[in-house]
Amino acid sequence: xxxxxxxxxxxxxxxxxxxxxxxxxxxxxxxxxxxxxxxxxxxxxxxxxxxxxxxxxxxxxxxxxxxxxxxxxxxxxxxxxxxxxxxxxxxxxxxxxxxxxxxxxxxxxxxxxxxxxxxxxxxxxxxxxxxxxxxxxxxxxxxxxxxxxxxxxxxxxxxxxxxxxxxxxxxxxxxxxxxxxxxxxxxxxxxxxxxxxxxxxxxxxxxxxxxxxxxxxxxxxxxxxxxxxxxxxxxxxxxxxxxxxxxxxxxxxxxxxxxxxxxxxxxxxxxxxxxxxxxxxxxxxxxxxxxxxxxxxxxxxxxxxxxxxxxxxxxxxxxxxxxxxxxxxxxxxxxxxxxxxxxxxxxxxxxxxxxxxxxxxxxxxxxxxxxxxxxxxxxxxxxxxxxxxxxxxxxxxxxxxxxxxxxxxxxxxxxxxxxxxxxxxxxxxxxxxxxxxxxxxxxxxxxxxxxxxxxxxxxxxxxxxxxxxxxxxxxxxxxxxxxxxxxxxxxxxxxxxxxxxxxxxxxxx
Numbered sequence: 191x192x193x194x195x196x197x198x199x200x201x202x203x204x205x206x207x208x209x210x211x212x213x214x215x216x217x218x219x220x221x222x223x224x225x226x227x228x229x230x231x232x233x234x235x236x237x238x239x240x241x242x243x244x245x246x247x248x249x250x251x252x253x254x255x256x257x258x259x260x261x262x263x264x265x266x267x268x269x270x271x272x273x274x275x276x277x278x279x280x281x282x283x284x285x286x287x288x289x290x291x292x293x294x295x296x297x298x299x300x301x302x303x304x305x306x307x308x309x310x311x312x313x314x315x316x317x318x319x320x321x322x323x324x325x326x327x328x329x330x331x332x333x334x335x336x337x338x339x340x341x342x343x344x345x346x347x348x349x350x351x352x353x354x355x356x357x358x359x360x361x362x363x364x365x366x367x368x369x370x371x372x373x374x375x376x377x378x379x380x381x382x383x384x385x386x387x388x389x390x391x392x393x394x395x396x397x398x399x400x401x402x403x404x405x406x407x408x409x410x411x412x413x414x415x416x417x418x419x420x421x422x423x424x425x426x427x428x429x430x431x432x433x434x435x436x437x438x439x440x441x442x443x444x445x446x447x448x449x450x451x452x453x454x455x456x457x458x459x460x461x462x463x464x465x466x467x468x469x470x471x472x473x474x475x476x477x478x479x480x481x482x483x484x485x486x487x488x489x490x491x492x493x494x495x496x497x498x499x500x501x502x503x504x505x506x507x508x509x510x511x512x513x514x515x516x517x518x519x520x521x522x523x524x525x526x527x528x529x530x531x532x533x534x535x536x537x538x539x540x541x542x543x544x545x546x547x548x549x550x551x552x553x554x555x556x557x558x559x560x561x562x563x564x565x566x567x568x569x570x571x572x573x574x575x576x577x578x579x580x581x582x583x584x585x586x587x588x589x590x591x592x593x594x595x596x597x598x599x600x601x602x603x604x605x606x607x608x609x610x611x612x613x614x615x616x617x618x619x620x621x622x623x624x625x626x627x628x629x630x631x632x633x634x635x636x637x638x639x640x641x642x643x644x645x646x647x648x649x650x651x652x653x654x655x656x657x658x659x660x661x662x663x664x665x666x667x668x669x670x671x672x673x674x675x676x677x678x679x680x681x682x683x684x685x686x687x688x689x690x691x692x693x694x695x696x697x698x699x
Contacts, residue, residue: 207334209355210347210348211351211355211359212354216350347359487530487653487656488657490530491526493649493650493653495643495646498510498513499639499643500642500644500645500647502523502526502527502530502649503522503523503526505519506523507520507524507527507639507642507643507646508520508635508638508639508640508643509635510639511635517568517569517570521554521568521569522553524553524568525555525568527586527645527646528548528550528555528567530653531586531589531649532548532550534653534656535593537656537660541596542592542593543592543596546558546560546589548586548589549564553568554566554568555567555568565578565579565582566578567583575631576631580628580631583628583629583630584620586645588618590614590618593652594612594652597612597655597656597659598611598613600612600659612655614648614651614652615647615648616645616647618648623641623644623648624641624644626638627641
């Protein structure tokens with residue numbers, strides 16, 4: 191077998207072997223010459239005689255030791271690359287170089303009995319004559335294979351091995367031998383110590399006592415063992431029972447977790463559904479609050495002022511010398527005022543004695559008195575002689591006053607304090623509103639316009655009371671029960687006062 195750091199002649203006819211430990215390739219040289227010498231020199235194989243009986247007789251002969259000797263390495267031939275091996279530069283660390291590499295094979299039964307594996311002869315037959323000068327490829331491979339098989343069988347280590355691995359294996363075996371030798375020495379010292387100790391021989395009586403004592407201890411130990419076995423059986427039975435209970439608890443726990451997951455899923459679904467419903471309720475409540483705050487009549491009949499004119503639905507009511515308002519606009523304003531007052535009076539029938547009836551007919555409203563006489567409340571009319579027009583406006587004021595008195599009686603029925611009961615901001619007396627006559631005949635346009643403005647203010651005040659006491663708008667935004675009705679009246683009082691101040695502030699001094 192090859193060695194590191196040396197120049198080796200590589201035999202191309204021999205296949206490359208691999209070290210069975212480090213798996214590095216091995217380069218074996220000198221096998222051909224050794225085979226020729228082995229088959230030609232009978233003294234090296236320990237055989238006597240002039241003829242050869244084949245490779246089987248050579249290798250199966252009785253030998254004390256068999257050597258596969260590889261001669262000393264010659265310088266590497268020029269042009270032959272060195273054998274590849276890791277760590278070639280550290281060949282000096284592997285110990286001193288060996289002049290010859292060899293595998294020592296000890297005698298085995300297979301070699302003594304001659305029943306080992308037979309190497310085929312170069313002729314192809316097991317008993318064919320072997321030519322002494324046969325140094326061919328077959329004899330070389332056969333020799334190496336047989337040598338490695340014998341080495342593997344004797345050393346219990348896969349062969350071939352490289353020198354490094356062989357050195358490591360040798361060191362390991364040396365260490366094991368040292369350990370065994372130490373054990374042998376320790377055993378021998380113990381044996382000598384035991385042989386040197388004096389032995390006391392017991393008498394028969396002492397022997398019997400020791401025997402009885404040991405038997406007693408044995409019985410106690412057997413009883414203890416029996417008791418322990420009994421306890422062990424009980425513990426085993428209890429353990430089995432606990433295992434069964436544990437299995438049932440695991441089933442219950444698994445079922446519990448399944449039910450919990452199902453419940454949580456249902457809970458989350460219900461919570462999501464509840465949140466959706468609450469969101470819808472919140473939106474509906476917001477919409478409801480918006481509707482509650484919606485004043486239908488106030489939105490339908492917005493009463494305000496435009497300078498010196500009172501307006502309803504942006505229609506001016508009245509005329510001034512400098513601002514001659516068209517009669518169509520005045521008629522439309524009267525139509526809106528009549529429709530509003532008629533709606534409020536009609537709602538409280540039959541409790542409200544609707545003696546003077548208002549007939550809203552768009553821009554051509556009419557007023558009917560208690561005698562069923564009808565008066566037109568639209569123009570144009572003669573500014574100096576307009577008796578029917580004046581009568582219609584006076585009847586409108588009378589109807590508005592009657593509604594205000596009805597509202598005051600309703601507040602008294604609801605136990606509202608007298609100072610908070612409904613009353614008009616501008617006093618109505620016959621055909622006058624706050625001492626301003628509503629008639630047009632022989633009256634100044636400024637006074638007539640101001641009387642109409644105060645009339646619209648009283649009508650707006652009546653509208654506030656009507657909205658707070660009817661289902662045209664719920665009382666939740668203003669009042670939730672009859673106990674809060676005084677607050678409603680005070681609200682109307684405040685609103686009426688503000689409206690009165692606004693109308694007065696807009697009037698000329």
